[in-house]
Amino acid sequence: MTNVNDVKITPELVKEHGLTVEEYERIKGALGREPNITELGIYSVMWSEHCSYKSSRVHLKKLPTKAPWVICGPGENAGVIDIGDGQAAIFKMESHNHPSYIEPYQGAATGVGGILRDVFTMGARPVANMNALRFGEPSHPKTRHLVSGVVAGIGGYGNCVGVPTVGGETNFDPSYNGNILVNAMTVGIADQDKIFYSAAAGVGNPVVYVGSKTGRDGIHGATMASAEFTEDSEEKRPTVQVGDPFTEKLLIEACLELMATDAIIAIQDMGAAGLTSSSVEMASKGGVGFELNLDNVPQREENMTPYEMCLSESQERMLMVLKPGREAMAKAIFEKWELDFAVIGEITDTGKLTLTFKGETVGDMPIDSLVEDAPQYERPYNIPPKRETATVPAPTDLNKAVLDLIGGPNLSSRRWIWEQYDHMVMGDTIARPGGDAAVVRVHGTPKALAISTDVTPRYCYADPHEGGKQAVAETWRNITATGGLPLAITNCLNFGNPERPDIMGQFVGCLEGMGEACIALDYPIISGNVSLYNETNGSGILPTPAIGGVGVMKDSSKIATVSFKEAGDTILLIGE
Amino acid sequence: MKARIHVTLKNGVLDPQGKAIEHALSNMGFGGVDGARQGKYIELDLNETDKTKAEAAVDEMCRKLIANTVIENYSIELE
Amino acid sequence: MKARIHVTLKNGVLDPQGKAIEHALSNMGFGGVDGARQGKYIELDLNETDKTKAEAAVDEMCRKLIANTVIENYSIELE
Amino acid sequence: MKSAVIVFPGSNCDRDMAVAIEKVTGAKPLMVWHQETDFDKVDFIALPGGFSYGDYLRCGAMSARSTIMKEVVKRAEAGTPTLGVCNGFQVLTEAGVLPGALMRNANLHFVCRDVELSVETTDSIFTKSYTVGSPITVPVAHHDGNYFADSDTLDRLEGEGQVAFKYAADVNGAQRRIAGVLNKKKNILGMMPHPERMIEPALGGSDGRLLFQSVLESIG
Numbered sequence A: 001m002t003n004v005n006d007v008k009i010t011p012e013l014v015k016e017h018g019l020t021v022e023e024y025e026r027i028k029g030a031l032g033r034e035p036n037i038t039e040l041g042i043y044s045v046m047w048s049e050h051c052s053y054k055s056s057r058v059h060l061k062k063l064p065t066k067a068p069w070v071i072c073g074p075g076e077n078a079g080v081i082d083i084g085d086g087q088a089a090i091f092k093m094e095s096h097n098h099p100s101y102i103e104p105y106q107g108a109a110t111g112v113g114g115i116l117r118d119v120f121t122m123g124a125r126p127v128a129n130m131n132a133l134r135f136g137e138p139s140h141p142k143t144r145h146l147v148s149g150v151v152a153g154i155g156g157y158g159n160c161v162g163v164p165t166v167g168g169e170t171n172f173d174p175s176y177n178g179n180i181l182v183n184a185m186t187v188g189i190a191d192q193d194k195i196f197y198s199a200a201a202g203v204g205n206p207v208v209y210v211g212s213k214t215g216r217d218g219i220h221g222a223t224m225a226s227a228e229f230t231e232d233s234e235e236k237r238p239t240v241q242v243g244d245p246f247t248e249k250l251l252i253e254a255c256l257e258l259m260a261t262d263a264i265i266a267i268q269d270m271g272a273a274g275l276t277s278s279s280v281e282m283a284s285k286g287g288v289g290f291e292l293n294l295d296n297v298p299q300r301e302e303n304m305t306p307y308e309m310c311l312s313e314s315q316e317r318m319l320m321v322l323k324p325g326r327e328a329m330a331k332a333i334f335e336k337w338e339l340d341f342a343v344i345g346e347i348t349d350t351g352k353l354t355l356t357f358k359g360e361t362v363g364d365m366p367i368d369s370l371v372e373d374a375p376q377y378e379r380p381y382n383i384p385p386k387r388e389t390a391t392v393p394a395p396t397d398l399n400k401a402v403l404d405l406i407g408g409p410n411l412s413s414r415r416w417i418w419e420q421y422d423h424m425v426m427g428d429t430i431a432r433p434g435g436d437a438a439v440v441r442v443h444g445t446p447k448a449l450a451i452s453t454d455v456t457p458r459y460c461y462a463d464p465h466e467g468g469k470q471a472v473a474e475t476w477r478n479i480t481a482t483g484g485l486p487l488a489i490t491n492c493l494n495f496g497n498p499e500r501p502d503i504m505g506q507f508v509g510c511l512e513g514m515g516e517a518c519i520a521l522d523y524p525i526i527s528g529n530v531s532l533y534n535e536t537n538g539s540g541i542l543p544t545p546a547i548g549g550v551g552v553m554k555d556s557s558k559i560a561t562v563s564f565k566e567a568g569d570t571i572l573l574i575g576e
Numbered sequence B, C: 001m002k003a004r005i006h007v008t009l010k011n012g013v014l015d016p017q018g019k020a021i022e023h024a025l026s027n028m029g030f031g032g033v034d035g036a037r038q039g040k041y042i043e044l045d046l047n048e049t050d051k052t053k054a055e056a057a058v059d060e061m062c063r064k065l066i067a068n069t070v071i072e073n074y075s076i077e078l079e
Numbered sequence D: 001m002k003s004a005v006i007v008f009p010g011s012n013c014d015r016d017m018a019v020a021i022e023k024v025t026g027a028k029p030l031m032v033w034h035q036e037t038d039f040d041k042v043d044f045i046a047l048p049g050g051f052s053y054g055d056y057l058r059c060g061a062m063s064a065r066s067t068i069m070k071e072v073v074k075r076a077e078a079g080t081p082t083l084g085v086c087n088g089f090q091v092l093t094e095a096g097v098l099p100g101a102l103m104r105n106a107n108l109h110f111v112c113r114d115v116e117l118s119v120e121t122t123d124s125i126f127t128k129s130y131t132v133g134s135p136i137t138v139p140v141a142h143h144d145g146n147y148f149a150d151s152d153t154l155d156r157l158e159g160e161g162q163v164a165f166k167y168a169a170d171v172n173g174a175q176r177r178i179a180g181v182l183n184k185k186k187n188i189l190g191m192m193p194h195p196e197r198m199i200e201p202a203l204g205g206s207d208g209r210l211l212f213q214s215v216l217e218s219i220g
């Protein structure tokens, strides 16, 4: 092996990579030897909470994910549902909490970029963005800066890419003082016969890299996203990624143009842990091996090491497997859009991820050991007992009480936020922010999609089970209130440190409640994301399982909107 | 006293603006530009007359507002 | 050769970014800032070695792309 | 009526513009890529909104120097009715076809909402179906719509009826609340608000439709 890997693996290094002693032993077992530094880096990201879902996987398996209209449930880049007429809606929600706390503008912006890629990777044109935001108390010295940076970042990215940001939710609570939540959701539309998946196939087929060049951005971002914060973490990790929405816009157009041909066998965006996780996941799903020649990776900086290339989180990149012989045609499309295109490897039958660099092998790992055989934990949990309802004395002055409520941070107008988002671009937004669910027409058809994100974290704290149920039900109500038929949900499960049984209990409780509501409403979960360790110095956030629901409306002219229409109209109250 | 502040991206941080300028120049037929980077240039008029004090104050302004030290470097000149 | 370009707003052109900095600094309790102006700072790496030629080329780049002379001035340093 | 929509890398209202033109004129416009040097003869050219080249350096700066713009400028100056909306307006000022410049909004925030506009002149192919004195509602969505020109230029624009639209109330800090300007010959219009987003009640209103109708009626 070359000297680029000439780093002695010490216990400290293993620890710095977020791996436990047991996990390190497991790596040695899988390899039958000590890993080199590149391999250590790769195991550390693949086995991080963020990529491996090691604390949550056993529980996620219990969620209801099926219905006749579900075309693809959890496991792919995003979930897919049938919306009739041969069309599909593809959507997912994802967190970008930790990066947004460190650098609110870029953190939020790259969060939007990442979720957009998850959706157009599958062949969909993104048609709507949503976001669910939680900040600390308004008087906290950091809150103002974080709110304005996050909102500007979401707008900066979404507006530039030209996908309308049509809604979301925003809450303030002291539990988020040191751990804000930035959850972004994208909904896209595709033809059912043009949906793309990530399973690689065909020994000898070319593995192709497209998009931006690779730099040293966000190396260790994925492990960072799973490590609990300490006060000095802002100092320690200066490497946040900078997004380039302009390149993303070009990437969307180029990918959709290539997808209109029959050249693509498999495609996957490079998200957290970049090249590593995308290639490993594609190989794992297809049951094949990958051999990558790192010399061919387009590089933005000089002298990048294999470790850096494998772990870089540079944005706006995709990995594809093409049918043999289609490289030149594909390359022409990407060049037209002024994007990089490089064949960086091929599919093998070894079941291994093999990396070469300057003529030498610099990494050789069984794919299974990185994915299927990654550690999974059944963490102990205590579902906390239902908290007592507080008794609040009836206000003496009802007018004042109403004013206090609607003037409070959690109920006041969000106009300041959504006016910074282009919520009309694409010309199909027929229910703008400010109502219950947002409604966007399916371009060129009478149909529309209704979309809503909801959760009430204090309910989840008071009673995880009921809180989880309520969040699902609220999206359902918001969608039905517009005239839409709710079809499926995505989610972003934001919790504290899962190694604490009480937090794990909140997680399990919320999940059970969500599942129960989904079954009762015939409203399956088709995609989602888990963000754990949202905790600073031992104090965790309120349990926040954000739900994003999507429904369909056959005739968008029948839409119902929130505003009272005319004086003299009757007002009815229905429900219990 | 006047402070002239340059805020530039740290090494290795993606600079989409610089990249786009480079690209546009080459499209316009300007050859020979191997790299372009874009930063900010800020001038402040200060009513402080003591240079040491001014320097300290401007440094704090840079750290707290003008530069984003996660991704940017800054430099200060006083005159 | 390296070109360092400063692009600043012309006198009389209102500078929203500068105003915002001034405002934010005063909100943050930094007194004594009488004015703030924000411009751009651009660095180009040139493979030209002749200073006169480089100067002429960069000047043309500024006039044609880098500055909008309706609202901006520019200055060039070469090294 | 034959139209063309110019598409730059990063344009994102190109489809919206094409849809609006087709809905009003009945004919699909030609979509022209920025690297082209020439395109079929058309009666109307539209430069759409978006973030061409990411709005890097200055909005519209790089697009204004693209290959296709040489041809667009030539035709516009020769009299072809030409409309630039939002980023398209920025491109037209950067190309020197319209006076002034568009700067960062005074409050530095992106702004997306319906705004009320006054129609300042009906003496143009774009505005002849409107009525001076009856305000219209059209959405804006921009970060850099703060119109600037020196006061002599502003006086001249106002004096010669080259101001097409003004904001009823301040939106972005624009000088004299100018939202749209015409060239001297009044065949070129640049405006920050998006008429193509207001062409049917389902989208919130139809006040933008009249602009395209005016052009259609002038050209036939």
Ligand SMILES: Nc1ncnc2c1ncn2[C@@H]1O[C@H](COP(=O)(O)OP(=O)(O)O)[C@@H](O)[C@H]1O
Residues within 6 Å of the ligand: A130, A131, A132, A133, A165, A166, A167, A168, A169, A170, A410, A411, A414, A415, A417, A418, A432, A433, A434, A435, A436, A454
């Ligand atoms: N971060 C955000 N981004 C976009 N829209 C938002 C955001 N936060 C709130 N909104 C919009 O503001 C309106 C009110 O929000 P909220 O009070 O959370 O609604 P509700 O309680 O009815 O779910 C909704 O239309 C919502 O989409």
